[in-house]
Amino acid sequence: MTEASTRLSRLFEGHRLTPTQRRIAQCMVRRADDAPFLSSVELAELAGVSQPSVTRFAVALGFDGYPALRRRLRESLRDGGVGPGGARSSANVYQRAVLAEIDQLRRLAAELGDPARVEEAGRLLAASRPLPVLGLRAAAAEAHGFAYFAAKVHPGVLLLDEGGSVLIDRIEAAAGDGATALLCFALPRHPREVADALAVARGAGLRVVIVADSTVAPVARPGDLVLSAGVSTALSFDTACAPALLGRAVLEAMCDALPDAQARLERFDTRAAERGLFLE
Structure with a gap:
């Protein structure tokens, strides 16, 4: 260059x-x-x-x-x-994108020097039955990945990755079924319907945990537990390696707070081997 x-x-x-x-x-x-x-x-x-x-x-x-x-x-x-x-x-442009992501990951590593907030999030999510996991548009991939792995250790994961009026119905139903917390992945450009959905969740008494690109994300409100990791803007579309990794850290903390997480994982591995699910 x-x-x-x-x-x-x-x-x-x-x-x-x-x-x-x-x-x-x-x-x-x-x-x-x-x-x-x-x-x-x-x-x-x-x-x-x-x-x-x-x-x-x-x-x-x-x-x-x-x-x-x-x-x-x-x-x-x-x-x-x-x-x-x-x-x-x-x-070149691709190398700069990688270097920008490395910068974001370094900042995240420094933030995680004090794991108290991540551990609190893990406890809140572990205790919720069911556990709604929300992520729309750009954040849908992060929500889907979290829900996929969380379902192996948590008995009631509910993935919410589609908007519309049905989204509100599902949040209210989850609260009625006993949910106490909701995890939301919130990334730019923040959809208005995410803010609307979180307002419904708060109104239903759910504690909102947000993994976002900033502690002042526009969908967050006082009382939410907000964990942040920056996105990189070096390419035409945001890259979100740091938020994805932060989501995995929250997942790890949730596993630590679930007393039967290891037993569930072992049962899954046994059944996967019996069914020949994986090539290795």
Whole structure:
């Protein structure tokens, strides 16, 4: 990566951009030497987006419009901008995405130096019968993965990965059946129906545990137990290795709080061997 590409990459870091806006950013990084001289129409054509998308992109970066962004790029070019960034300066877009994830995982490791909140979450979830696990849209994969493994040790896991009015019915039914807690995976861009579903859960008396990208996630409310791990925005779509790993840590804490977890796992392994479920 050239020094000009590195300067552009740093300009975009730390901003919450939509997938379309990230495509524009990546196009500019690839054409870093030309970027300060491109019109909004030319940039839109190169990125395969509309001209208004380029304007919204500039505004999302904190500029009044695209002309202001282009002036900043030209000033940076004239002044020499920011110097090379070590290993990142020579990395391609895919390597930078990996390095960004490593940064998020390091932060998570530091946060887990005090495991008290994760352990509290594990106890709350272990005690809930049934245990609703909610995750919609971008967070559906994390919810599905947690529910898949949790069902091997918890007797009443209820996966909630589809929205709509039926979602509210299922949360209310879970509360009526004795659930005391709900686990929610909440990732950007936070769907409004997640906030609505959590409001129903709280109203039904459930303790809400949230694995989110931030402790101030828009779906969280006072009284929730929020555990956070950042997502990376280096690619067009968020990568969420750290939240996924945090979910596994919560799962481990839940296993520790379930007295019969090991016995259940052993029974599953025995039946899996008898049925020849796995190749190894």
